[in-house]
Amino acid sequence: MKQLTVKYYLALIFTFSAIVSFAGEVTLKATVSKNPVATGERVKVSYTVNSQISQFIPPEFDGFQVLSGPNQSTSMRWVNGVSSYQMTYSYILLAVKEGEYDIPPAKVKVGNEWLESNPLHLVIVKGKDVAQQNTTSSGSNADSKVKSGGKDIFLRAIPSKTSVYIGEPLTVTFQLYTRVNFVNNDLIKMPDLNGFWNEEIDLGENTPWREQVIDGKRYNVATIRKVVLFPQSAGDKTIDPLIMSFVIQRRVHRQPQSIFDQFFGSYEEVEVKVASQPYKIKVKPFPTQPPADFIGGVGKLNLSMDYTPKENLKSHEAITVKLRVSGTGNLKLLDNPNIELPGDFEIYEPKINDRITLANGTYSGYREYEYLIIPRHAGDFVIPPVTMSYFELSSKKFKQLKTDSIKLHIEKGDESQANIAYTPQKEEIKQLATDIEYIKNNFTTVSEKALDFNSALYFGTAGALSLAYIFLLIFVKKQEDLKSNTALFNQKRAAKLASKYLKEAKAELTKNDRAKFLEALHKGLVQYLSKKFNVGFAEMDKETIKQTLKNSGLDEETIKQTIDFLEHLEYLRYAPVQEQTNEDLLTQATDIIHHIEKNSK
Structure with a gap:
């Protein structure tokens, strides 16, 4: 039996080793939704990795126009005790030019190692004509069905600032300018906002138009998108173009075909593509090293602390401590403040309550951290003041906020509610008064004369102990039978x-x-x-x-x-x-x- 058990465990070890070896292999796989693809058709290229990564570098997509991407999705499954994790980066591409194209591998960084995907070989066959990006000849544009909007219709991205500190908000407004009527429009690509936390400003359902004169020409202007950005790291960041297509009505010069053409002129519907210009945003690092109690706050902030209940506090019963950070700034991006507690206090992860609105290009309101703490002993305790530093934009300096301390008088509570692991000290055992008692040094001896081995009391006690022992054996056997399964x-x-x-x-x-x-x-x-x-x-x-x-x-x-x-x-x-x-x-x-x-x- 012992030999069989050893063999079983050895087999189990080898099985787990094989599973771990297999599961530990990190792969990056490139796939394509269809191949070949015709010009004017869309195709999806995906890169899937089975591990968390720190960096993703896409390849160049020659022969294609990137309509959207990278679009990121994550999935994790646990089936029959085995977990699987996948992260996918996908691109929607538009086939532009006929030919055969080799898409080089994408790269991901896993730990300190770089991993490459398999390359892709894609074939583009003739389909419908497509306007190509980066066209240098105006003649080639004129021959395409999709043309540039030129000065008749165009997009502008207007940032409120071009130089900010980490965490300092800026607003980017995307505006449409047109001198022509358009009968249809389509979004081709939203701008990538890498390096920014962003939140869209709701512009409502109805888009108001206004007039604006530029270089002596009158345009109808509408704001089509507005977004607030919070930069997350220092360096030069790029706000990529917003790309749209419009079907516009453009006047053409040709021989009149009817009296209406003579009077109103001739028009044709033309599909054009417009893109806002990219913008460089300079994100400055903080002037000095952030303090140890910096939790990422940038703006103008305040800090307060309160607790409930304030009376009849007992050990092993919960106390709620609330830390509130209020003001204006990047409130949604704050880390948890650090709260120090006396020894033998148990603390749980905070519940975060937000009452934050987006107005005037930044967040305002408060974020409240609700901590649940449990004192494990009676006595008088002090929760030290909580400190928090933030970067004040008006002074361009770090400011430290500090709460008052909290004094707590804890009375002895129900010890049966105690649920904490520690090495008992003598005073703690006295408080618990359960399960463990100190061994007394002065034993009371029992003389042999006090025991009468022929008495009924002796036989009765012996019989009761024997029955108790039998019942104990039965109970233990049942427990062992249960545990054996x-x-x-x-x-x-x-x-x-x-x-x-x-x-x-x-x-x-x-x-x-x-x-x-x-x-x-x-x-x-x-x-x-x-x-x-x-x-x-x-x-x-x-x-x-x-x-x-x-x-x-x-x-x-x-x-x-x-x-x-x-x-x-x-x-x-x-x-x-x-x-x-x-x-x-x-x-x-x-x-x-x-x-x-x-x-x-």
């Missing part, structure tokens, strides 16, 4: 734990609020790991979780799956994509708990 035991235990720690996420399913659901799911899974491995919730960062799982004896694949899923949830909270439903994500979190319960020591 490992799959059933782990399944029942994991189901209870998943139901307990993912309860809040399940409740958010019916509220149709994806952001709150993702927050609750992430929090529930980290809480499970915190309690499972006796590590404080506040200490559960990525590296701690990884090391804790490793110390528990879990295999590398399970550790990677858990970390990847938590990172994926964090990514979805700030850059949500909809490839997966909330139900799918909840199922994956439940599977992770089942997998850890099954395989951890």
Whole structure:
């Protein structure tokens, strides 16, 4: 039997090694929706990588015009205990010129290594005529069905500023100028806003027109798009063109065909393409190194702190501490402030409440961080002042904000609610007064005369102890039988734990609020790991979780799956994509708990 067990474990190790080896291979695959493609037709080129990356470099698409891209999508699945992760960058291309084209590989950076995709060989056959980009001859444009709008119709991008600091907002307004009527229009390509956090300003359904004279010519002008940009890093950034097509009515000079032509003139419908000019924006670094308590704020901000309840505070009962950052600036881009607590206080990830509006080219309102803290002992405690630095645009200096301290008087609460792991000290054992008592040094001896081995009391006590021992053996045997069926035991235990720690996420399913659901799911899974491995919730960062799982004896694949899923949830909270439903994500979190319960020591 022992030999069989050893062979079983060896086989299991080799199987897991093969799975880890296979899953650890990072690939970048290029695919195309159709090949060959005719001129004037659209084709989708996709680059899919099965790992998180830090940089993506696309190739040049000779023979094609890029209509949109890179469009990014992410998917993650967990099936039968095996996770898969994919990130896809896709482009919509317009075939322009006949011929055979070799599209070179795209490149991605994974860790410190660069990886290349497979090249693509695409064939463009004759279809309908298409206006080509970067045409140097005006004659070639005249021969195409799609022409330049020239001075009759054009687009302009107008930035409110061309030089800003990191985090300083600027507004870009896209305006349409026309001297001709148009009967149809189509969006070809939205501008890429790489390096900026952006938010669209709602212009309403009706577009107001106004007149403007340029170089002695009268134009009808309309604002068609307005966006607020917050630069995320220093350097020269480019606002790429907005590209549109219009079918305009253009007067033509030809022999009149009727009396109406003589009176009104002749017109023809012509499709033209217009693009706004690209703009360079200089993003300046901060004049000095940001302080340690800088959380990314830029603008004019204030900070306050409050807590509830203020009376009848007891150990093991929750206290809500609210930190509010208010004012104007990049409020939606702030990191979490750092709050220091006395020892043996438990703290949970904050719930973020925003009341923020976009007005006058920036955010205004407040972001509130709602922390749940739990004191574990009675006594008088002080929460130190919370400090936060931000970059004040008016003075171009870092300013530090500071709250008042909070004094708390904690009375002794219900010790049965205690749920924290620590090494007991003598005073703590006195407070708990459960499970453990110190061994007394002065034993009371029992003389032999005090025991009568022939008494009824002796036989009755011995019989009762024997029965208790038999019942104990039966109970232990049943428990061992249950645990011998490992799959059933782990399944029942994991189901209870998943139901307990993912309860809040399940409740958010019916509220149709994806952001709150993702927050609750992430929090529930980290809480499970915190309690499972006796590590404080506040200490559960990525590296701690990884090391804790490793110390528990879990295999590398399970550790990677858990970390990847938590990172994926964090990514979805700030850059949500909809490839997966909330139900799918909840199922994956439940599977992770089942997998850890099954395989951890």
